[in-house]
Amino acid sequence: MTETLHTQILVIGWGKAGKTLAGVLGRAGRSVTLVERSGAMVGGTCINIGCVPTKALVYSAEGRREEDDPTAYFRAAVAGRDTLIDKLNAANRAMLEPVEQVRLVVGGVAEFVGPRQVRVTGGEDELMITADTVIINTGAVPRTLPVPGADGPRVHDSTSLQHVEPFPARLAIVGAGPVALEFASMFAHFGSVVTVLERGERILRGEDADVAASMAEALTDAGVRILTGAQTTAIEDDAAPDAHPTGQRPALTVRTTAGDVTADAVLVAVGRVPATAGLGLDAAGIEVGEGGEVVTDDLLRTSADGVWAVGDVNGGSQQTYVSYDDHRIVLSQLEEPDGDRSGVRSRADRVAVPATIFTTPPLGRVGLSEDQAREQGRSFEVYAKPVAKIAVMPRPKALGETHGLIKLVVDTDTDEVLGAALHTVDAQEMINLVALAMRTGTTRDQLLDGIWTHPSTTEALNEVLASPRD
Numbered sequence: 001m002t003e004t005l006h007t008q009i010l011v012i013g014w015g016k017a018g019k020t021l022a023g024v025l026g027r028a029g030r031s032v033t034l035v036e037r038s039g040a041m042v043g044g045t046c047i048n049i050g051c052v053p054t055k056a057l058v059y060s061a062e063g064r065r066e067e068d069d070p071t072a073y074f075r076a077a078v079a080g081r082d083t084l085i086d087k088l089n090a091a092n093r094a095m096l097e098p099v100e101q102v103r104l105v106v107g108g109v110a111e112f113v114g115p116r117q118v119r120v121t122g123g124e125d126e127l128m129i130t131a132d133t134v135i136i137n138t139g140a141v142p143r144t145l146p147v148p149g150a151d152g153p154r155v156h157d158s159t160s161l162q163h164v165e166p167f168p169a170r171l172a173i174v175g176a177g178p179v180a181l182e183f184a185s186m187f188a189h190f191g192s193v194v195t196v197l198e199r200g201e202r203i204l205r206g207e208d209a210d211v212a213a214s215m216a217e218a219l220t221d222a223g224v225r226i227l228t229g230a231q232t233t234a235i236e237d238d239a240a241p242d243a244h245p246t247g248q249r250p251a252l253t254v255r256t257t258a259g260d261v262t263a264d265a266v267l268v269a270v271g272r273v274p275a276t277a278g279l280g281l282d283a284a285g286i287e288v289g290e291g292g293e294v295v296t297d298d299l300l301r302t303s304a305d306g307v308w309a310v311g312d313v314n315g316g317s318q319q320t321y322v323s324y325d326d327h328r329i330v331l332s333q334l335e336e337p338d339g340d341r342s343g344v345r346s347r348a349d350r351v352a353v354p355a356t357i358f359t360t361p362p363l364g365r366v367g368l369s370e371d372q373a374r375e376q377g378r379s380f381e382v383y384a385k386p387v388a389k390i391a392v393m394p395r396p397k398a399l400g401e402t403h404g405l406i407k408l409v410v411d412t413d414t415d416e417v418l419g420a421a422l423h424t425v426d427a428q429e430m431i432n433l434v435a436l437a438m439r440t441g442t443t444r445d446q447l448l449d450g451i452w453t454h455p456s457t458t459e460a461l462n463e464v465l466a467s468p469r470d
Contacts, residue, residue: 018137070191364431367419
């Protein structure tokens with residue numbers, strides 16, 4: 001059966017930016033249709049398979065005691081994760097279902113058939129939608145590994161590994177970026193013997209060498225083996241599941257240029273790519289970049305009139321809070337379509353946007369690294385100190401986690417912070433303070449003389465910023 005529908009706003013994908021726009025515009029009286037292909041993804045990547053569930057597992061892993069059986073403990077942690085996500089998924093439905101002007105289409109696959117014309121199919125049913133405005137919000141998916149055996153049943157991405165069964169006594173991780181290292185830290189604390197396979201010379205190639213070394217030390221002390229110069233060439237699994245009714249299958253073999261690694265499961269974590277496959281963007285005249293992203297300008301407008309792209313699909317920073325800011329940019333245009341444009345937000349307005357890798361301890365990053373400041377020819381000084389040597393900051397010692405490094409790059413002419421890498425407990429909170437300081441022009445001297453609660457991680461600023469690194 002084919003049904004036709006015209007809507008003022010069509011949102012494809014239930015991610016952070018899209019769902020927020022749908023709610024705001026629907027409550028303002030606009031007719032909105034939101035299409036989501038999977039009921040399991042209501043609310044978007046972050047709450048269902050990304051930041052929230054993985055952090056719930058990280059925190060559970062950190063609480064495991066030596067005497068806790070890894071398999072039983074992991075199973076209980078996954079059950080807790082699932083209970084939380086079910087509640088958040090339901091809450092996201094409840095946010096939009098009562099809004100009279102918002103029509104929700106869940107379980108339908110959207111494909112452009114023309115400019116602002118989209119066909120949605122679900123089983124034998126078909127819905128043809130025309131819209132005044134279309135917002136593409138389909139997110140991103142894990143990048144696949146183009147080697148033999150990478151599609152095997154015991155080879156996982158960051159989604160499927162969250163429900164891996166049985167719990168892997170040995171886990172090999174291909175990749176050494178943020179996602180790879182979060183899972184390495186997490187599974188090491190759950191009790192796996194973890195091997196990270198990095199094709200380059202070191203992990204976290206985008207960070208300064210001392211920051212990467214601090215992370216490597218924390219991971220190594222947690223039991224993670226880091227193998228660099230290890231390009232994965234094949235993953236071999238000759239054991240069919242039905243051939244081993246007891247579940248005791250032989251180990252996988254991961255072939256690399258640095259030698260073979262045996263494992264009970266493999267995680268491929270080599271990045272995420274925009275989810276544009278099958279959207280029919282050509283039919284709408286929407287330009288796609290080399291990485292598969294929807295190309296946009298700083299106002300998030302695509303090459304097709306009346307079509308915007310928000311969130312991970314537009315090739316920007318893949319963070320839910322950046323997606324939320326994307327909604328502000330689009331909303332500021334839709335609220336004043338023909339009026340004063342002075343208040344319209346832009347991607348160019350973003351300054352000092354922080355990010356955190358939730359290892360144990362986490363690594364918060366904002367602004368320029370030391371290497372980047374040098375490449376730009378900036379005049380700067382570096383203020384850095386290992387966490388274990390910061391006398392005025394007892395909180396990490398009280399928590400029993402003294403790995404890490406506090407590092408700030410400061411402009412010598414203005415005394416303002418150019419960037420920071422905070423590898424320490426509470427980094428996910430402290431990095432927001434530093435980012436705010438950068439946005440407001442707060443100086444190193446002001447941060448140094450700040451009055452901070454005790455005991456807190458922020459107290460590190462009173463010591464680290466006192467004198468530059470030798």
